[in-house]
Amino acid sequence: MNTQNGLDMSRAPHLTIDLNTCGVSTGDLIVPGGRDYGELSLPIFSLNKGEGHRVLITGGNHGNELEGPLVSRRLIEWLPEVQTCGRIIVLPVLNPLAVEAWSRNTPLDGLNLNRSFPGRADGSVTQRIADAVSRVLLPTADVVFDLHSFGPTWELPPAATTHPIADPHLMAKTVRMAEAFKLPVTLVWQHNDTAGMFDTVAQNQGKVFVCAEFGGGTVGAGNLAIYEAGVRNALIALGLVEGQAEYPTFRQQKSGQTLETRPSDQLKSPAPGIFEPRCSVLDEVKQGDLIGILHPMGSLSTDSLDILAPTPSIVLALASGAHVNANEAVAYVARPLKI
C-alpha cells in the first residue's frame, strides 16, 4: 500500500453507488484524504429513469451561497414523483468545509473551489474535491447546473448565467438552456477570471453548463421558490420532468430578459469606503445617472463620491453592505444580448 502520513494515497475518488441502478440511489462521492485533511464523503443522490439526458446538479461550490444546497434538498424530495426519464444526479454540497465556515473559499487551504478545476489528485483538499468531481462525476453528465448565489454582499436578480464559449454551436445551446430556466435574467457574463472554473472544464468537454446565481443577502422563502422554479423549468425543457414551465413572479412580474455584461461594464470604487446603492437592480439608466455613492470613512471632510452610469444600460448587480477597497467592483451594468 502506498501510504504517506498514515493515509492511503493510492485510493482513487469514487462513488459508493452504481449510477446504472434504476430508480433512486443515495450514497457518497468519496474524496480521498491527503496531507492536509482526511477522506471526505459528499452525500449524493441519483435518480435513473433510463433513456434521456444525463444531468448533474451541484450546490455549495462556494460556502457562503446556500440557496444551492437548499434547492438541491427540495429537488431530492420531489424528483421521484415527477421525473419521467433520463438520469439526474444531485450533489447538494460540493465543499462542506467552506459551507460549515460560511466562507467563499476553503478555510484550510484558502482556495476558491470554482477556480481549482480540474483539480489535482495529489493537491490540497480543495484541489482533491475538484479532481473527484472532474474525474468521477463530470463524465457521467451531458448537462450540468451549478447552483450558486452571488454572495452575501451583492444584490443580483435571479439569473441563469453562462460565459462566452468559443464553439458557437455550444454557445447557442447553452444560452437556450439558460433561457429555459425562465428566470428574470439570462446572462452572458464575459470576464477575465475564468481559469479553473467548473464551467470552463465542463464546456471544454462539450457539455452544456449553466450557473444559476441569486444575490441579495439572507435566504428567504420567496427567493428559494423562484430559484426552485427555475431549476424545475430547465428540467421540464430537457424533457425529464413533467409539468408546465412558467416564469416565476419576481417583483410582481412574470418575465425574463437576456443580457450580456463585459469587463468594461464593471463599475469600480474610486477610493476605499462604504458603497451606498442609489438605484435598484434591473433599473434602466441613462449615461450619467446616479448608481450609488462611495463614502470614504477616513475623514468627514472628504466628500462622498458619486458613481455614475457610464453608458445607457440596465443595472445588473449592486454591491452593498460591505467596505470596499479602491478599484474594487461596486456595480455591474448590462445590456440586451445581441447574437
Place this chain on the structure above:
Amino acid sequence: MNTQNGLDMSRAPHLTIDLNTCGVSTGDLIVPGGRDYGELSLPIFSLNKGEGHRVLITGGNHGNELEGPLVSRRLIEWLPEVQTCGRIIVLPVLNPLAVEAWSRNTPLDGLNLNRSFPGRADGSVTQRIADAVSRVLLPTADVVFDLHSFGPTWELPPAATTHPIADPHLMAKTVRMAEAFKLPVTLVWQHNDTAGMFDTVAQNQGKVFVCAEFGGGTVGAGNLAIYEAGVRNALIALGLVEGQAEYPTFRQQKSGQTLETRPSDQLKSPAPGIFEPRCSVLDEVKQGDLIGILHPMGSLSTDSLDILAPTPSIVLALASGAHVNANEAVAYVARPLKI
C-alpha cells in the same frame, strides 16, 4: 516620556475638537496606540446649538453592520439644516478595523467591541477603542443611539431595542425613547450575554441608550430610508430637530408594535446543518406552527428536522443563509410587552 516599544503610552484618548464650540465641528476621537496597533483617528462630527439634550450617535460598532455608518453620513448632511437646539455628536465608525474587514469582531485581537466596554487604556486595540469612547464621549451625552444591524445572516424587521434595566424609571424612559423611533418593532430584549455591552455601561451611568437594529442581508435604499426616518423621529421627539415624526412604510404598512423576547424565546438548532426559514418575520404563529426546517448536510438519508413555534408568538428574527452548529440560534420569537 513613558514609552514602550517606541509608542508613547502616556497619551490619553482625546478629541481634536472643542465640543463647546457653537455650530458644526469636525475632527477626530484619538485612540492612543498600543503594542498591537498604532494610534487610531475616528472621524467625529458635532453640532452644538446650545441648550437641550446632549446626544451621542454611533455606528460601525460591529464591522459587518454598515447601515449605521451610512445613516450617520446622512445625518451629518442634513442636521445643520434642521437642528434647532441641543448638541448632537455623530461618530459613524466606532471600529474601523472591523469595518474594513467586514467582520463582526476586530480581526487583530478577535474581540467583539460591544462586549469590551468600558474597555482598558492598556488593553488591545478593541479595548482601547471602548476605553476612549467610555471616558471621552460617554460623559458628554445624556442620550445615546448606537446604530447596529443584526448581521448578514439574519432577517429582522427594523427595530429600536433595549435590554431590561434594573431602574424602573430609566427603563420606562428608555422604552419611550425607543418607541419614539416609530420603527415597525420596539423591542425589550432580555438575554444573558450583556456583559461588556456599550448599552450596559451607558445605562449604569443613568443615560438613555437605544440600540437600533435592522437585519436582512444587503443594505438597500429602502432599508436605509426606514432606518434614517427612525433616527429622525427620535431626534424630533427629543425636541432637537424640526419636523413631523411619522411611521416609515415597511411592507406597505405604517405602524409599530412593542415586543419583548426572553432567552426561552430563542429557538435553537437540534443538529448541525442549513436552516431554511418557512415563515416570515412578524408572522403571528400558534404553538406547533412551522418556523423552518433544519437540513443536516452530512447524509441525504438523515431526515430534515422541523423547527416549531413553542408558544403562540410573533416571529421576531430568522437565521438564514448560513450553516449552523447544533444548539445555535435559528430564530427568535417575541410577544407584546406587558408593563
